[in-house]
Amino acid sequence: MSLKICTIVGARPQFIKAATVSRAIRKTDGLSEVMIHTGQHFDADMSDVFFSELDIPTPHHRLEIHGGGHGAMTGRMLAAIEPILIAEKPDWVVVYGDTNSTLAGSLAAAKLHIPIAHVEAGLRSFNRRMPEEVNRVLTDHLSALHLCPTQAAVDNLAGEGIRGGVHHIGDVMYDATLFAIDRASGTSGILAELAVNPKAYGVATIHRAENTDDAKSLRAVIAFLKKQAKAIPIILPLHPRTRQNAERMGVSLEGLRVIGPVGYVDMARLINGAGAVFTDSGGLQKEAYFHRVPCTTLRGETEWVETISHGWNRLWNGPDFAERRQITEYGDGRAAFRIAELLKNSR
Incomplete structure (x- = not known):
């Protein structure tokens, strides 16, 4: 008897992680998958391109829920996910990371007494x-x-x-990067x-609310990037919300090489060829390490503390890079297959 896995995704980083696990599920006897796409990232450049590039099956359910405040978005997702779970009757709900889609899926599953598997659990x-x-935090305490x-x-x-139920399985993003x-x-x-040469440019991304929803914060981040651009051209694939906020707040991006969002494969090539990465994305900090490119995190803290201690990452307002060492605990590129086996053996 096959176990039915219901995967809930909604944002770019989740598509990338889910792609690795979905491939592993398809190669594991005794497992089947139903995918719900909440629509949190709805722009074709932020969503559809990842499904085509990364061999992710077309989602069984697309909710098209985006926009509004955190409470409104999460509530609408919760209300839409619940009847799907009732109809599908999955054995497990799998959620990824830390988005509103993650929390909504976890709350819906918990209230229906469906066990939850949280990929990237324990990050703080x-x-x-x-x-x-x-x-x-809430998702971990429900899982x-x-x-x-x-x-x-x-x-x-x-x-x-x-x-209980805690497993160090390695990082599915390493699996995704190898692919x-x-x-x-x-x-x-x-x-x-x-028209750029390898190691002769930097790559930057900005999307987190703490950097983009406040004019003073956004100006500070952009000013920092412009300062870096005096030494090396900075390519900035611009998140739609960041573009809208910059225009609304009158924050000039002149001096940076702004391009539209790019697919995961092209982004991997950009990072691989870069001389430096500047980002407020948790996932991109690790991807920079996987490509062995130094990263500066545009935040006051990071969940990926080992990238700091091992010298591949630094905070933009913190000390300079530590001495570089290899990070072994991210695994061997088979984290997704460990997840599939754990789910299979949960019966």
Whole structure:
């Protein structure tokens, strides 16, 4: 008898992570998958391109829910997900990371007594002003299976009294990066399109509310990037919300090389060829390490503390890079298959 897995995604980083696990589920006997796409990222450049590039099956359910405040968005998602779970009757609900889609899916499953598996469990910034931190803490306390990318994540859960169902499985983003590097080498022409040479440019991304929803914060981040651009051209694939806020707040992006959002394969090629990465994205901090490119995090803290301690990452307002060392706990590129096996053996 096959176990039915219901995967809930909604945002770009989740599509990338889910792609690796979906491939592993399809290759594992005794598992089947139903996918719900909440629509949190709805722009074709932020959503559809990832499904086509990463061999993700077309979602069975598309909710088209986006926009509005955190409470309104999460509530609408919760109301829409619940009847789907009732109809599908999955054995497990799998959620990823720390978005509103993650929390809504977890709440819907918990209230229906469906066990939850949380990929990237245990990550903490210890900054409760971040909505992502609230989402990940609540999801961990609702989950039955905690799929941790690092030992630090395991320790964080233990510190909150969560010890059952906790597994250090490695990082599915490493799985995804290996897949993307292989695919990009044969398909991506973005460096030629942008007329840039390897290691002669930097890549930046900005999307978090703490940097984009306040004019003073956005101006400070852009000013920092413009300062870096005096030494090396900075390519900025611009998130739609960041573009809208910059225009509304009158924040000039002149001096940066602004382009539209790019697909995951092209982004992997951009990072792989970059001399430096500047980002407020949690996932991109690790991707920079996987490509062995130094990263500066545009935040006051990071969940990926090992990237700091091992010298591949620094905070923009913190000390300079530590001495560089390899990070071993992200695994061997088979985290997704460990997840599939754990789900299979949960019966």
